[in-house]
Amino acid sequence: MRARHGRQSWKRIGSIAVLAALTWAPAHAGTPTAFAPLQRADLVLYRGATLIDGTGAPARPRMDVLVAGERILSVFPDAARPAEAAKAKVVDLHGQYLMPGLIDSHVHLATPPNRRQAEAMLRRDLYGGVTAVRDMADDLRALGDIARASRVGEIAGPDVYYAALMAGPDFFTDPRTAHTSAGGVPGQVPWMQAVTDQTDLPLAVARAAGTSATAIKLYADLDPNLAGRITTEAHRQHLLVWSHATLYPAKPSEVVAAGVDAISHACLLVREPDPDVPRWSRPRHPVDLAAFRAGDNPALARLFAVMAKRGVILDATVWTYGAAPPTGASSTPPLTPGGCDDIVGGAITGQAYRAGVQISAGTDNVAPWTEPWPDLFHELSELVDRAGMPPAAALRSATLVGARAAGQERDMGSLEPGKLANMVVLSKNPLSSIDNLKTVVMTVKRGRVFMGDDFVPLREEDITDF
Missing domain, CATH: 2.30.40.10 (Urease, subunit C, domain 1)
Known part of the structure; x- marks a missing residue:
């Protein structure tokens, strides 16, 4: 040993x-x-x-x-x-x-599936105090078996709660969707579905629910109306809805207005002041990040007031936007190279925290294999150092708020x-x-x-x- x-x-x-x-x-x-x-x-x-x-x-x-x-x-x-x-x-x-026990609100254990890697990551988490994770959409064929094995005790790992993904058709040109749909057609498998205004949403949500998912994840190429319709149907079928903060073209305030339960990535909130957000497949203009560095952006202040009132959780993932991600890190959410980093993401998260928004601690990143501690520890340090949250608040983000984000407050978090x-x-x-x-x-x-x-x-x- x-x-x-x-x-x-x-x-x-x-x-x-x-x-x-x-x-x-x-x-x-x-x-x-x-x-x-x-x-x-x-x-x-x-x-x-x-x-x-x-x-x-x-x-x-x-x-x-x-x-x-x-x-x-x-x-x-x-x-x-x-x-x-x-x-x-x-x-x-x-x-x-x-x-x-701690909860990591944003992991990816099967993009692409690698059972040995996933078990190694889960083992490191568990022995470091992480007892549950929220997986934000992967190949659910592989992930479901990993979740089952951890739940019944065949492997040493946290409990795993996961989402099935929905996005517009343009998203499924992303090569990762081929990895997570191998053997099927990207956008046409139950765990990763392309949706449009013509989609039979009750059937699509039922197909997603059949994967034993806890939630639907909204990723990209979705307008506000369709995001709202998916959310309403998912809630009707007793699924949570977790969403990227910007859906290209739906902007953050429109995503929140759609009724989602949690949004991911503080850095994606930089699109909120834009009068028009481009569609997923269109070029994206640079953002003036100076407007966010002080942690007092007026557009975000209005957004955060609504989020706090509705109880919408921000899965900030500050660490994943670090200026120099560690070797072996996973791919980060889509932003212009050289754009938002953990300093700006931390300032945005700090503004959200001070406004009363519930912050959950998610990583969306993988530290080098030589690190003995959970990836979550990096995010918690960022919440303290970059977002200015007291240690008690950071711990709450990885316990009770993390349980709420995963829909598991009845069983864990305190x-x-x-x-x-x-x-x-x-x-x-x-x-x-x-x-x-x-x-x-x-x-x-x-x-x-x-x-x-x-x-x-x-x-x-x-x-x-x-």
Whole structure:
């Protein structure tokens, strides 16, 4: 086993036998579920931690969390333990910090499909405290199997919630759509559909829902009217709608007016002041980025007021627009080369945050294979350093807001009775510095413990460019 560089050792376990019972155990022959969640009969008491519960409440010292199988049974002060806690296995967390599992709101695990790469990325995420991810449209044939394998415990990884994509016909000249539709015709497969005013939308949405998608993703070549019609039908069929902030020609305010639940990419908001946004296939004029650098753009102020009122989430992806993306990074959303970067994206995100818009933390990028920590840590640092968000707000973007973005607030995002036992134990306080996330001691996902020191880094051959 190789520990992450700089990772703190686990010093206050209390009982090695307890942790061994909660971590990996050989599965019965024919049932490859080494990482499956625990059963409800398994009571575990996580005792004495400083609790950051994700609800916005201040950190509370000497708190206990009682877990039954994969769910939280109760949360209480250590001095007020109920009688049922006496039957539980005890994990001593005195001197440690306990917070909700993290959520990455923007990943791509199968563009093109590469199962070994996806599993390596998910493993790095899980051992770094990420217990769920929102995949923003890929080859759902491959992704669905990855999501299933993680959910039932065949592989070590976060839960995966994903979108089926809809866009206008012009988008499907993008070579990535051929990669994600191999064996079919781009724009004519259930997980990536070309739509027009003549499309039978109830049927198209039903086809997308049949992939087990959580949402429809609107990508490009869509006008405001069609974006609104798709959104209305998706909601009628109980799917969320996640959208690029600009759909070429629909501009951000028109996308929000269409009723979507979340929009992606702060840098795509630079089109909001434009009187006319070109269609996807037309040339795009340069944007005067100076109008956004101060974080006080009037057009965006009007947009953010509406987003805050309606609860539309901004999946900012500031990190992916960094001026010098790391080697091995994935492709970024379409912008003019030399255009918007993480400085401008950070200023826009900061303006949105100050206006009361809910910000979720998504990456849309892949760090080099040599990095031992989740990609999400880069985005959280950008939210603090570029957008000026306090560490507490950045953490909320990767917990409760991330759960809302994925449509999973009922089950995750905070440590409350009835929710999944998705938790992270840290040796240092992340509210003092976002860098203290790099002191992950262990991750608990659906009641199953993953010790940080058991992490084996990604291998170079497992990570290739998307």
